[in-house]
Amino acid sequence: MxxxxxxxxxxxxxxxxxxxxxxxxxxxxxxxxxxxxxxxxxxxxxxxxxxxxxxxxxxxxxxxxxxxxxxxxxxxxxxxxxxxxxxxxxxxxxxxxxxxxxxxxxxxxxxxxxxxxxxxxxxxxxxxxxxxxxxxxxxxxxxxxxxxxxxxxxxxxxxxxxxxxxxxxxxxxxxxxxxxxxxxxxxxxxxxxxxxxxxxxxxxxxxxxxxxxxxxxxxxxxxxxxxxxxxxxxxxxxxxxxxxxxxxxxxxxxxxxxxxxxxxxxxxxxxxxxxxxxxxxxxxxxxxxxxxxPMVTYGTNPAMVIPIGGAIPQRAGDPVFEKSLAYMGFAPGQPIREHPVNVVFVGSCTNGRLSDLRLAASLLRGRKVASGVQMLVVPGSQQVKRQAEAEGLHRVFLEAGAEWRESGCSMCLGMNGDLVGKGQYAVSTSNRNFEGRQGIGARTLLASPLTAAACAVRGRVTDPRELM
Amino acid sequence: MKPIRTLRSRTAVLAVSDIDTDQIIPARFLTTTTREGLGKHLFADWRYGPDGAPKTDFPLNRPQAEGCTILVAGNNFGCGSSREHAPWALTDYGFRAVVSTQIADIFRSNSLKNGLVPVIVDPATHRWLLENAGAEVSIDLETTTLTLPTGQATRFALEPFARYCLMNGVDELGFLLGREARIAAYEAHAGIA
CATH class of the missing domain: 3.30.499.10 (Aconitase, domain 3)
Known part of the structure; x- marks a missing residue:
């Protein structure tokens, strides 16, 4: 001993x-x-x-x-x-x-x-x-x-x-x-x-x-x-x-x-x-x-995060903070809720497991992805994909209007061409909101699978508890 | 790896904190199977406009930055991914040292294996460096000091073994291969066959 x-x-x-x-x-x-x-x-x-x-x-x-x-x-x-x-x-x-x-x-x-x-x-x-x-x-x-x-x-x-x-x-x-x-x-x-x-x-x-x-x-x-x-x-x-x-x-x-x-x-x-x-x-x-x-990021590193009901912080005289907000197209003091969303990504090594897909599906069941929003659901592995399909989760995603893909890192870092467009807002269950991470000029808001699904349904940054 | 004992250069300054590996080398350039040639993609999304032309207001594109081998960055440099493409891009571009107040663990470890010296300085020295872009500074690995043109010298911490490897151009793989007997003994004890 x-x-x-x-x-x-x-x-x-x-x-x-x-x-x-x-x-x-x-x-x-x-x-x-x-x-x-x-x-x-x-x-x-x-x-x-x-x-x-x-x-x-x-x-x-x-x-x-x-x-x-x-x-x-x-x-x-x-x-x-x-x-x-x-x-x-x-x-x-x-x-x-x-x-x-x-x-x-x-x-x-x-x-x-x-x-x-x-x-x-x-x-x-x-x-x-x-x-x-x-x-x-x-x-x-x-x-x-x-x-x-x-x-x-x-x-x-x-x-x-x-x-x-x-x-x-x-x-x-x-x-x-x-x-x-x-x-x-x-x-x-x-x-x-x-x-x-x-x-x-x-x-x-x-x-x-x-x-x-x-x-x-x-x-x-x-x-x-x-x-x-x-x-x-x-x-x-x-x-x-x-x-x-x-x-x-x-x-x-x-x-x-x-x-x-x-x-x-x-x-x-x-x-x-x-x-x-x-x-x-x-x-x-x-x-x-x-x-x-529920938390959501507003800036270009994962520590730039607020409760979803909160407002973008003020940090007057900090040029790096201002550069980050300029990249994101946000202003200090602005609430993040209700901000329009263009893309929703559910997947990655952070949130691409079966329980993550279940959470996202629980909110999407019987609902539709908002018009104009692209939603990509990428299981973390082929086994996760098959398990999700055995539970019928893929049907929930497809019927809601989301895309259901084969497994991989995908839009977390966009190496395979799954990219977010310049200036677009992506609510993503991945791990990094760095400048350009999901595509040149892409703006990433990191959030949970529940929050991501809620944002997909409303096409705006949404507190998932409003839809639960 | 070429031994490094001293470096002397004007500084290039990127006064941005938390510069992550996606800025140093964006993921779309990681689809390479070699180490060479990444310097042209260094800081690609900050350095070039949408038309591919260099942005004149980006510090590395200014004539004064030409030939600088010491990069001074804002607080906390190199956070993010483990991609060794980040130090490969910096050294291929010509940098031999990066100076900040804090340097992320994996980036620092990768830098040391590629002849890029990570130099962590105190906030006052750092502020001076940020405010005096292009200043001629020297870095001495024997004494682990960074000396400003004012004559002020600052000690920096460098892990002793990494320092030895840098100064003698030794790579760690040779050292590990030399531990064969100990590794074999560990495996025998742990029942790894």
Missing amino acids: NATPQTLFEKVWRAHEVEPESPDTPAVLYIDLHLIHEVTSPQAFTVLRQRGLGIRRPPLTFATMDHSTPTRTEQVFGGAPIAIEAAARQVRALETNCAAFGVELLNLQHAQRGIVHIIGPELGLTQPGKTVVCGDSHTSTHGALGALAFGIGTTEVGHVLATQCLLQRKPRTLAININGALPSGVGAKDLILAIIGRIGVAGGTGQVIEYRGDTIRALDMDGRMTVCNMSIEAGARAGMIAPDETTFAYLAGRPRAPQGEQWERAVQRWRHLPTDPGAQFDHEVEIDASTLE
């Missing part, structure tokens, strides 16, 4: 130290699961070839394609060419690299393909206590299962392929304690947007967040993943949630999770992971969830 109480993060970190850090060198950290995709891996494979290296542990690496892939059925399954040639080249490069280096790949037509951060947990690859990395900042999503999961650059993708290890300095820890019941119409997305609004886009820099408290315990796994997903929008290295019965029930029976006797042993191990009573965090923040409202 350890005499010193430890946090969840410290337990996972220590268990993966091949060599602890010293003043001169960072720790050598072992990586249990390496997820790769078509956009940030090709240059890493080039380095392996240049240096004559192989992959140290191919079974610990897993590949999918999501960022630049089409969402139109004819381009995924119908034999139509991928419209963007450079994207098609990336898809082919990933196929070639995975075949040459012995990496398991879920290719474009695979029934289990999807956004990398949706399929890791969905397949049971992501497990409590694992170290998980991927060349994508939203790798923080996987921390919802009690894994230490963080995004890395392409050079580091090469390091993990070649050595299954990374050189890392130990981050500090930040506890965000969230208590109180979320009011009706307020969900995980509103919670994380409120947290980012509170601590800022650099509030988590150099730190691993552990989300704690009874509000977190009451969230289902999809909601926990939404929260951990946007840890990076607060600048954090990773976000984690201690595994509990909800986690175990979610993972049980998933194809890549331990089975039978191994499952029992794994659960026994995982029960020791939660932070010990008395363990110290470097910083702590308290959040009262019971007073939260």
Whole structure:
């Protein structure tokens, strides 16, 4: 037994130290699961070839394609060419690299393909206590299962392929304690947007967040993943949630999770992971969830966020703030409610899971998308798509006048051509409202699936509670 | 990677805070399978008009910015995605250092692996740099100091191992490959076969 109480993060970190850090060198950290995709891996494979290296542990690496892939059925399954040639080249490069280096790949037509951060947990690859990395900042999503999961650059993708290890300095820890019941119409997305609004886009820099408290315990796994997903929008290295019965029930029976006797042993191990009573965090923040409202962003970073009934803040004499509002076409003091909306996007690694689609559908059922509004619903994975179709959710979306697509990152970053037009307002369930993120000159309002659906119905920024 | 010990340059200044990776290199330029040639797309949506012509009021398009290797940015540079295309675009353009009050974790880590020195300075030094665009400053990795033309020198923090790699042109992969025996021992202990 350890005499010193430890946090969840410290337990996972220590268990993966091949060599602890010293003043001169960072720790050598072992990586249990390496997820790769078509956009940030090709240059890493080039380095392996240049240096004559192989992959140290191919079974610990897993590949999918999501960022630049089409969402139109004819381009995924119908034999139509991928419209963007450079994207098609990336898809082919990933196929070639995975075949040459012995990496398991879920290719474009695979029934289990999807956004990398949706399929890791969905397949049971992501497990409590694992170290998980991927060349994508939203790798923080996987921390919802009690894994230490963080995004890395392409050079580091090469390091993990070649050595299954990374050189890392130990981050500090930040506890965000969230208590109180979320009011009706307020969900995980509103919670994380409120947290980012509170601590800022650099509030988590150099730190691993552990989300704690009874509000977190009451969230289902999809909601926990939404929260951990946007840890990076607060600048954090990773976000984690201690595994509990909800986690175990979610993972049980998933194809890549331990089975039978191994499952029992794994659960026994995982029960020791939660932070010990008395363990110290470097910083702590308290959040009262019971007073939260549906949140919506008004600016060009995710911390520029207000309750949906609020007005755009005033910050006289701040040229960067003024530049941001000018880009958005908003004026200080203006209410955000009732502002016209052109596009609604439901999807992404933040809100592309089944419960997100259920929420959006619950509001759209029997209603129509307002005239002149384009609504795109993109499931996070092919499995999510099939489950949603089995429940008839796709019919709700189609009958309302929304588009129902194949899975992928899609309009979150528009790499595949799913774009918002210049000057248009998009209410999006994704994670970033940066200038140009969804298209050149596109104006993004981040919100929950419920809020997005409400905005689609009315064609204006709408508090979902008005339609519930 | 070429060793870096000192840098001396006039500064290019982008006085915008929270510059994210989507501004540094928009996602539509990530459909490449190589590292080279991204400099022409650096800050693409700020640098070029809709017709593709350079915007004359954008700081990097001013004649004074020509040849600058040190970029001074507003508070908190490089937040957002893990795309290493961001430092690739900055170095391909010609930058060797980025100066701000805060630099996002993944961007900083990526920069260090590509010979782009992340320099975090105190608010007073930062303000001076923002107000004196084009000032000739020097950065010394031996002493980890940034020196203003006034002679005022400011120390900055740089992780010792990353500093060693930058100064000696060493890449981390070689170091990790050299830990083979320890990695194998860890795997044996953890039952990873």
